[in-house]
Amino acid sequence: MKTVYLQTIPTEKWAMVYQNDTLEQVLIERPEEKSLIGNIYKGRIVNIESSLQAAFVDFGQPKLGFLKKQEIPEARKDTSQSIEHVVHEGQHVWVQVMKDAYDQKGAQLTANVTLPGRNLVYLPLGNYFAVSRKMTDEQRSHLKTWAGGACQGEEGLIFRTHSAEVSLEDLERELVSLRESWTSLFRQYQYEKPPQTILEDFDIPDRLLRRFPEGDIESIFVDNLDMKQRIQQRIPELGGKTKWVADIQNQMPFSAEYISEQLLTRTITLDSGAQLVIDQTEAMVVIDVNTAKHTATSNKKTSVLKTNQEAAKEAAKQIRLRNLSGMILIDFIDMKDEKDQERVVSYFKKQLRQDYVRTQLFGFTRLGILEMTRKREAPSLSSVLGKGHTQSVMMSRASEAYQLERMLLSYQSNDQDIIAIEAHPDVIEAFKQRIDMKKLKSILYKDVYVLNNRESHVPFRIIHVGNVATLEERSFYKENVLDRLF
Known part of the structure; x- marks a missing residue:
């Protein structure tokens, strides 16, 4: 049975699914990176590219959407027709986002809406x-x-x-x-004249809960009473399993910060001592099974097969949790016997059945590398959290700003009036840009002060929780180095 935790009050919203206290799935949503997948729009065709047999659609976003001929219902009636005979420039079309805009590419659209x-x-x-x-x-x-x-x-x-x-x-x-x-x-x-937003797909809680049969879910914990009521209205069969917990951070098996740290690490050590090393590039994801710490047994062939199956199970889990997508290559420990390769592929397929995103296995190459693809529905966890090796420092500061908001919210039930923090100025700048401080203050009912410290070795830390009298006794207050955050 699954337990679901929905942390929706902070600006960065988290959904976590556990089974027997083991993390199975994580979804994260930020306002500036909210997925458009599933949204329905009324758009206008602005250009038809004959060589691509596709149309470019203005649907109200910064980049034009890309609509292939095969994604137009009328084109399916006679596949021999070119796209110019199916649609024309200036035509109004109802479209749905299949894949978010990525790098320089616009969103991929379908006119076969769902x-x-x-x-x-x-x-x-x-x-x-x-x-x-x-x-x-x-x-x-x-x-x-x-x-x-x-x-x-x-x-x-x-x-x-x-x-x-x-x-x-x-x-x-x-x-x-x-x-x-x-x-x-x-x-x-x-x-209505395009572009128009017709329907926005439900946010993280709804998209997540649709994936599971009612009988698979034991409990749903939410930090927001309005969210509890919404689940009861939209999914009545889960209403009795939904519980409101104001201090949800103390109820979760692991904090968002701990999960972030674990899922962004490059190396995972398995029980056998073998390791998975995960590297993401723009072109592909490479997972290497490293035997550096693996203790060999007298039967090396059996040991290698067992370790590769252990690695396959963990690789499937990490792919799902980290939301890795596109082309994925897994370099298992070398197996000479093709039957052992088949056993690993069969076992890996079984592990991938827990994944709700479409995957496809292509088998081992002549070099012994397993090839697979996973549908790209949203950015990977590392790109969302901004701590992947290709991400900028500012992206990392954004993650720290969201962490700071969660830490402040953990003092919501504290009866003190004032919180003072020490933080790097870049974190505070990212915080001001991304967090609705007026809303946060209305939830906390506290005044928050900050001591800016560019030399700090940590992004932020609490240096005082109390009231006006206790704050005035502290040296940093007397030295007039505190700034009021809100």
């Missing part, structure tokens, strides 16, 4: 049915037969894995609700 539900994904123009491959053939056939009778016109459906455990009556109710939602949106924006 509305996600708990068990179903509704495609008003999809005209096809897709069922999870994790279901049995009998379950897949049963659901497709039902969908053929329940859907209207060009509607399509995608069945989530846990939909097999839901009654057809409940699926029918969900389908009707999604259909009504789409009809309402279409009527509301049908005559």
